[in-house]
Amino acid sequence: MSDAVIVGVDGSASGFDAVDLAAREAHLREVPLRIVHALGRPSARLPTGATPWDPGDRGLEAMAHGVLARAEERAHEVAPGIGITRSVVAGEAFEVLEIESRSAVLAVVGDRGLSAFAGLLLGSTAVHLAAHGRCPVMVARGRAAPTGPVLLAVDGSLAGQAAVEFAFAEAALRKAPLVALHVWNTWSERAYEGPGDPLTAVVVDAAHLREAEQHLLDETVASGQEVFPQVAVERRLVRSRIRPALIDASRQAQLVVTGARGRGGFTGLLLGSVSQALLHHVHCPVTVVRGKE
The missing domain is CATH 3.40.50.620 (HUPs)
Known part of the structure; x- marks a missing residue:
């Protein structure tokens, strides 16, 4: 989809903050919002001895669609009138979002994801996308001053x-x-x-x-x-x-x-x-x- 705001979600609190921000940006621009979940290898979330990751696992796909559904609901609460599409894409988040950014007016991500190490200030996906994204990249972090410049x-x-x-x-x-x-x-x-x-x-x-x-x-x-x-x-x-x-x-x-x-x-x-x-x-x-x- 061209001329859309895209947002990457992974089920983390930071990711849902990014959804709020992306929905507002889509509303301001009067363009659709595309919510993307990258179904990559979740190695940082698998406990020792867990079943090897299977990209065709229906359970993982169902979980991803659950995350997308919550994200879409949240986006509608922030900006009720915007058009929204959502998709689960196989691949690592930084690769998927870089490709998605090629046809977007703005890409929005959270500052940290589920795989972030404790105390890490910024996730690797945000850094990679800021360096390689093909459109402006907005990172949701901190607290905006509503009436600030x-x-x-x-x-x-x-x-x-x-x-x-x-x-x-x-x-x-x-x-x-x-x-x-x-x-x-x-x-x-x-x-x-x-x-x-x-x-x-x-x-x-x-x-x-x-x-x-x-x-x-x-x-x-x-x-x-x-x-x-x-x-x-x-x-x-x-x-x-x-x-x-x-x-x-x-x-x-x-x-x-x-x-x-x-x-x-x-x-x-x-x-x-x-x-x-x-x-x-x-x-x-x-x-x-x-x-x-």
């Missing part, structure tokens, strides 16, 4: 432009303000100062550097504001460590939007360190938007 992590990269477009569109759909937050520090200074230790770099002209970073932020916001003039925007320029600043700002947000890689990303890297930190530690749902290949 959409928080856009501005990095000024070409790849990050897709995240800018998504954040403005999302703010317009939610009728929410947008905070465009650009954090700069000694890594930014290194780009201006040339080779050297970024932790001990000396800024020759801090005022000029700040002006350049402000210009980058202004240009980034202008591109989105032109398409969505109705969105109220706060431009926030902060000199700090990038990850802690963004994570702290997420406390007052209803959604965080970030690109998959920033200006400092290595060639070929699918998910940057800042994006990974946000996936693991933000206090509200977060969306990772990959740029064009």
